Amino acid sequence: MSEPVEDRIQEEARLRHVLEIVDQQIEKYSQQLGLRKQEVQDIRKNFWDEVTVNMTNDTERLETMTSIQQEARLLAEREHSQGHSERLLRLLYRMEDSPYFGRVDFKESGLETESIYIGLTSLLEQDGETFLVYDWRAPVSSMFYDYSPGPAQYMTPQGEAIQGEMELKRQYVIRQGKLQNMFDTDLTIGDSLLQAALSQQSSEQMKSIVATIQKEQNRIIRNDHAKLLLVQGAAGSGKTSAALQRIAYLLYKYRGRLEPDQIVLFSPNPLFSNYVSNVLPELGEANMKQLTFQQILHERIGSGYEVESLYDQTEALYELDQEGSSLRKKMVAFKSSTLFFELLDTYIKHLSRQGIVFKPLRFKGRTVVSEQEMSGFFYSTDATLPMHKRLSLFKNWLHEQLKAFEQDERKKKWVGDAIELLDEETYNQAYRRLRKKGSYTDESFDDDKKLRAYLRTWVVKQKTAGLRRRIDALHVIDIDEIYVRLWTDYLPGMPGMPYAEDMVTDTVEHIRSKQIRYEDAAPYLYLKEAVLGFPSMNSGVKHLIVDEGQDYSPFQYAFFREMFPGSKMTVLGDLNQSIFHQSGVSHFYDQLPEWVGLQDAERLKLTKTYRSTKPIIEFSKCFLDTAEDIEPFERSGRKPVLVQAANEEQLMERLVRDAVQAQQNGLGTIGILCKTRSESLKLQQLLKDRLEVQLIDENTAKLPAGVLLMPAYMAKGIEFDSVFVYGATKRFFGPEEGKLLYTICTRAMHELRLYAADEVTALMERVPRSLYDLE
């Protein structure tokens, strides 16, 4: 739709005025930032001058600590406001480039029409009252995303619906302060702007989408009441984007009450974490906390164990022979099932009455407290008390036992011998301590006796320090053995349990050799923490967001519940991308509320896909059994291409030639996706000296540009201008691996090519010939 010339002249004049105000603000905040930086520097420089350090006695020490804490708090506060000014300035510079992207003219019933301009952040006129630009997250801005011209409404923060008529909806393309284009639109958000955004090249970091958020995405972003929000969305439908803009929205709406570090985003791997880490700063907000499940496993299971990763598990499953892989698959499926989850929960309840395995406390080959005594005491405590209370009683009791043992021990000959061997300094120290206590006089007849008694206590205490630490850390409880007995004693015979000797033997062997398989890791840790107590250190987290939610098992969800009690939860996933063996739990979204202990879930669907061109989506959908909820955005492009080479050498030549060609065509990032890590390594060797490629694996921290080579699972959640599938063959993709091929193909934004030197995968038979080209 074209606009009258006067309209454009007026818009340009307004833009100039807004830019002037932006410049004034930049100047003001630059000065402010200068001052803040200076303040921070001064505090750092003079930190120790401002602190009174005196450690002569306990009172002084306490005062010193308080004064250090005060100064550190002041520094943190100033650093925080420096960070805030920096973010604000960065936003203003972005506003200098493009101060707003949308406008709605809204006539509230009974009032004058108001033009509402929408941008990254609010900007006020010099009078300090009139809004020149509204933040995209302001209540009034929601109409831009939710309505076409006609009747419209928005909700005030107090929950009042403001109704009226939207008389105009306009979008702007402003770059480097120049109005390049503007459109009036009848559509929710003009397709041409979205077309333009989606036609751009991929980048190494995800971008914000605020100018073109779609109505259904906006429902996810602005939903602030659901305790549990479940989003099923097709590949490329904007789940991650919606999650990130949602975080920005929440930080805006609850400013002062919600801090970025009270929001946790679970991402699949560090590469993905880095990929999304720029969106919040681009929107002028500090980043949320990002965690991966692997990180949690490493931190909590402890250093004495070798914990397999999800990716190693996946590789192992691909590489095992028929027999081995069928056992392993059976184990993975069972250990990720809701049945196992329920059985483990009953086992944990059972442990509150019997079955905890203890390790004796031993000293110099003698038993201080036996496992039977421990069990006897533990199970004599009130079974109705919560576990942590019983454990605390148990620890106290153990300390008492140890004390009694120490008393007897002091009389032993070895203690006397050890005293003889003490050096002079230790004697002197003991002497000084006793004098300080006033129990040593230099004159008394039994002073020497006192010194020796003191030293006997000291020597024994030194030697039993390790035992005390074991008691405090509850290392007297044998979690490994408790997990083993679950398998050997508890599970066999349980109704519904697909009991298999080989599954038990394999599990037990691995646990005993301290190698924790990925499928055991979450159940093992869940059991461990259920027995020893879940540390509730994350209770400050108010929002938990789980991306690629379909890839987590019931145990992992139960974990989230325990780790982040009281937090709201958003889970975004796509069942069609359940490519790991542990995913694919049936009725996933129906069961999830129970796993996380949150009922009344709100469920939303995203069906429109934005990443890939229409031909790529039409093609990729064919690999799925259920694809009715996938609707491509109308963006044209070339049909996917299947390259059938006569042999591997010819395939290499084609691949190299096509990669070079794609780059010449301006496709900056090409993802060559293989099924496994070992295949990527092999291909890397084959391409050596022919094509510059970068291998991406689970240790890669940052996505580079160029030609990238990686196993398929590493590409989850990210995208490339062009995707080359290396090995669309029978060998790599069996008939049941449609989801994997779908996931791989939907990483492509503009171009998709599949290569095969031997027999093409049978999955291709599902694709109508009209949907792809052959080369």
Ligand SMILES: Nc1ncnc2c1ncn2[C@@H]1O[C@H](COP(=O)(O)OP(=O)(O)OP(=O)(O)O)[C@@H](O)[C@H]1O
């Ligand atoms: N409203 C939008 N405006 C502009 N671009 C969008 C919009 N929604 C999504 N996109 C783009 O589409 C691509 C896919 O988005 P995103 O990664 O958020 O989807 P996803 O559902 O998480 O995908 P997947 O499940 O495949 O990981 C990104 O490039 C994103 O910028």
